[in-house]
Amino acid sequence: MILIELLQALLLLAGVGFFLVGTLGILRFPDVYTRVHALTKADNLGLGLIVFGLLLGAGSVPVALKLLLVWGLALIASATAGYLVARAARRRGVRPWRARNWENG
Amino acid sequence: MTEQRHAVDRASRVGVYLLRLGILLAVWWIVSGSHSDWWFGLPLAMVAAALSLWLAPPARFLLRPHQIPQFAGFFLWQSLLAGWDVAKRTLNPALPLQPEILRLPMALPPGAPTWWLMLTITLLPGTLSVRLNQQHVLEVHCLDARLDVAGSVRDTEAHLARLFGVQLGPTEAGPRQ
Numbered sequence: 001m002i003l004i005e006l007l008q009a010l011l012l013l014a015g016v017g018f019f020l021v022g023t024l025g026i027l028r029f030p031d032v033y034t035r036v037h038a039l040t041k042a043d044n045l046g047l048g049l050i051v052f053g054l055l056l057g058a059g060s061v062p063v064a065l066k067l068l069l070v071w072g073l074a075l076i077a078s079a080t081a082g083y084l085v086a087r088a089a090r091r092r093g094v095r096p097w098r099a100r101n102w103e104n105g
Numbered sequence: 106m107t108e109q110r111h112a113v114d115r116a117s118r119v120g121v122y123l124l125r126l127g128i129l130l131a132v133w134w135i136v137s138g139s140h141s142d143w144w145f146g147l148p149l150a151m152v153a154a155a156l157s158l159w160l161a162p163p164a165r166f167l168l169r170p171h172q173i174p175q176f177a178g179f180f181l182w183q184s185l186l187a188g189w190d191v192a193k194r195t196l197n198p199a200l201p202l203q204p205e206i207l208r209l210p211m212a213l214p215p216g217a218p219t220w221w222l223m224l225t226i227t228l229l230p231g232t233l234s235v236r237l238n239q240q241h242v243l244e245v246h247c248l249d250a251r252l253d254v255a256g257s258v259r260d261t262e263a264h265l266a267r268l269f270g271v272q273l274g275p276t277e278a279g280p281r282q
Contacts, residue, residue, distance in 0.1 A: 018188050018192060021191070021192040021195050021196065022191070024195050024196075025191060025194075025195040028195055028200060029195070029200075029202070030200075030202070031204075033204060033233060033235070033246045034202060034204055034248060036233055037191060037231070037233055037246075037248050038191050038195060040227055040228060040233070041184075041187040041188050041190070041191045041228060041230070042188050042191050042192060042195075044184055044187070044188065044228050045184055045185060045187065045188025045189070046188070048181075048184060048188075062134065062135055062138055063138075065135045066135050066136065066138075069132065069135055069136070075228065076224065078228075079224040079225075079227045079228050080224065082227050082233060082234075083223060083224070083227055083233075083234045083235075086233055086234065086235045086236075086246060087235060087236050090235050090236050090244065091236075096204050096205070096206055096246060097202075097204060098204065098205075099202060099203045099204070
């Protein structure tokens with residue numbers, strides 16, 4: 001089915017795109033807290049899209065379940081790691097970066 | 106909150122053990138594929154289930170299975186919004202951020218529901234769990250204080266309360282506008 005393959009390619013490319021954006025976020029965002037935001041959310045969606053794309057081509061139920069399991073474990077790991085990094089930064093007294101022009105929407 | 110964890114009787118401990126063993130066996134079947142080596146997987150799952158009872162004793166909170174699809178739908182949609190939101194901010198040359206740390210009193214009971222909330226909001230748009238203090242107040246870092254962060258956390262709390270079948274406690278007038 002060419003249509004399914006096309007959809008699969010789109011999902012995989014979109015997933016890779018979000019990983020790229022997450023990495024760009026680490027470089028562009030100003031402090032540790034905002035960087036954790038970029039990484040956890042963009043990578044979660046990127047991996048989700050890749051898993052969904054691969055699911056369309058998964059030949060068997062165990063393979064499909066394995067993909068979902070990978071995503072689930074990665075979600076738990078990234079949320080936990082993100083929280084631990086943020087908490088460690090807070091305990092060390094890292095001040096959150098503040099925007100200078102607060103009123104300026 | 107009174108500690109009722111130790112009130113779990115022996116019969117329900119066996120039930121929890123069998124449930125966890127079942128889940129671990131399913132995971133083994135998924136991970137090892139079609140040529141499952143049960144001579145290795147079965148003892149491993151039994152030991153792991155026993156270890157889990159010791160490390161994470163059965164709690165009072167159980168997921169309500171019929172609520173899982175609704176929560177999954179909420180979570181997937183919010184994840185999509187979260188990734189999209191971060192991508193938009195990253196790619197915007199002006200880098201529109203207005204971070205702030207908010208203190209939100211938790212309405213969910215301590216334990217599993219609160220843990221789920223902290224993990225969930227870290228993956229939802231614009232929020233990151235930073236620290237939970239003794240008074241059950243959660244520090245949340247938000248990417249943009251102009252958004253209704255408190256509102257979306259309350260929303261997530263309501264979803265989790267339904268998932269666990271618990272009542273939301275009072276939050277002594279949280280900082281919701």
